[in-house]
Amino acid sequence: MDIKRTVLWVVFSFSLLLLWDSWMRHNGHQSMFFPSANQTQEQAANPAAPVANPAAGSPVPQAAATPAAVPVDAAAAPAAGKGETITITTDVVKADIDTLGGELKRLELLKQRDVVDPSKNLVLFDSGAAHTYLAETGLIGGAFPNHKSLFVAKPGARTLDNGNEVQLVLEAEQGGVKLTKTYTFKRDSYLIDVQHTVTNGSGAPINPSLYLQLLRDGNKPGGESHFYSTFTGPAVYTEAGKFEKMTFEKIAEGKAEHAKQADNGWIALVQHYFVSAFVPPQGKARSIVTEQVKPNLFSVASIIPMGEVAPGASVTMDAKLYSGPQESKVLEAVAPGLELVKDYGWLTLIAKPIFWLMTHIHAIVGNWGWTIILLTVLIKLIFFPLSAASYRSMAKMKAVSPRMQAIRERHKGDPQAMNREMMAMYKTEKINPLGGCLPIAIQIPVFISLYWVLLASVEMRGAPWLGWIHDLTAPDTLFGTIPYFNLPVGLLPIIMAASMFLQTKLNPTPPDPVQAKVMMFMPLVFSFMFFFFPSGLVLYWVTNNILSIAQQWVITKNIEKGKTK
Secondary structure, three states: OHHHHHHHHHHHHHHHHHHHHHHHHHOOOOOOOOOOHHHHHHHHHOOOOOOOOOOOOOOOOOOOOOOOOOOOOHHHOOOOOOOOEEEEEOOOEEEEEEOEOOEEEEEEEEEEEOOOOOOOEEEEEEEOOOOEEEEEEEEEOOOOOOOOOEOEEOOOOOEOOOOOEEEEEEEEEEOOEEEEEEEEEEOOOOEEEEEEEEEEOOOOOEOOEEEEEEEEEOOOOOOOOOOOOOOOEEEEEEOOOEEEEOOHHHHHOOOOOOOOEEOOOEEEEEEOOEEEEEEOOOOOOEEEEEEEEEOOEEEEEEEEEOOOEOOOOEEEEEEEEEEEEOOHHHHHHHOOOHHHHOOOHHHHHHHHHHHHHHHHHHHHHOOHHHHHHHHHHHHHHHOHHHHHHHHHHHHHHHHOHHHHHHHHHHOOOOHHHHHHHHHHHHHHHOOOOOOOOHHHHHHHHHHHHHHHHHHHOHHHOOOOOOOOOOOOOOOOOOOOEEOOOOEEOOHHHHHHHHHHHHHHHHOOOOOOHHHHHHHHHHHHHHHHHHOOOOHHHHHHHHHHHHHHHHHHHHHHHHHHOOOOO
8 A cells, every 4th residue: 555655646746746847838938848839949940051042043942953852941932923812612621822833821621610719710721920831832853833933823613612623723834844733622521632744845855853842830739738748740651661750850950760762651740630741642752851941940842753754745743632630531541541640649559449439439429528428438347347456455445544553553663563564464354455556557558548539539629518518629618717827717627626535535544644635635736737638538537537436435335334245
């Protein structure tokens, strides 16, 4: 039992430290353990200088003279003229494409709400002063059209209306080489087909390479909680290297490790709940490049040689751009391995079956809140024997706690004698001092996996439960927010604190008065932490605590009545 209390004391002390650190970061102060957003940007801005453009007087964006050269940021290349913004609207997205470069410069997700301002739709791609997130394509290997060339848009529909798809065709010509870029948007889909056709009218053979590039600043998405960490940054997938993600800091330092050459896979930019990924044609050799193009601006790109194009000939290359929520089934259908951007942490092997089970429960009940409750009940049933063993051990410990206290008092100055008498009592009463810890320890990986499933699943974003819970991924704010501390106050964390308090009453009272007071104070600390957590996570813990209390109460009463089996 002493071992258990020591473990709890360590966990409690560390939780207090993390709680204080998280509160400091939540209110804009410097972290003791983690760099703040400002620190991250500052570190990312200094290690590498902006990429220079050797073709200073040319609109061709070339970062170096090597075949794998990555185009520099749009701001680093001279503009070829002023374009117009063409807006394509479907049932799920509203996309702004600039004819200057044919780049996708704004993407509004019409079925996803913004975290900071829920009255607005979420904007993923953007080219504003506060946030840069772009999809750029073009040609390198010569004076060819690229993402700074002026394109001409062909006439056509701009909204989906009654059809199943809408296309935007853009054309640009430079030095007799014409690039036709075709965006195809489909109904009920975040997947955009991006086709590039090169027509050589120059009178000489050419060897262009197509680049597919995602460009983003290093800022975290707005509205992210400081009480849990999610990944924002580039990711690369190849059959050889599998899933590889890297931080903006590593890219700025030139230490990003990922596959550099492949003929398969994809590149992506990942953030909490959402992903943008370019999927080049499979079986085509390509180079993969990540770089810092200027302070706090980063790119990940695939560069695919299109082969020799004879005079008068054309060559076409198809690619796909997915930009939307990390829905597992959708990602699996887009490209192999793309579902891995939905990060379940280091316990993915356990987390994926849990999410699979949740989707089947949701298909029956149709509500993610009730899905969480039913899943918690099922997990509790699976671990019922282990939990019962744990609670039975704790109940026995509680029953003999007066005798334990008497032994401690009797052998205050003789620890060895105290331990001998305690071990003899354990043997007589058939008590395992670790019996309360080991069954719980076995369940910890499952609970951690469930935590990450609830945290990573965009399927629950904006999903209501009942009454005041309108979004299971947002904190419970039934009683409003305390302004100075920026503290959301909800009902579920209060219920959780009450349930933890009841659990401490059912557990054996620590003989040390200080430990006893700490154990009584712990529910308040954890409820304070859970005020900031998504209500779906708190709902899980509340359900789990209530079930645990019921099971522990029954076992304790049976032991008190002498019905122990």
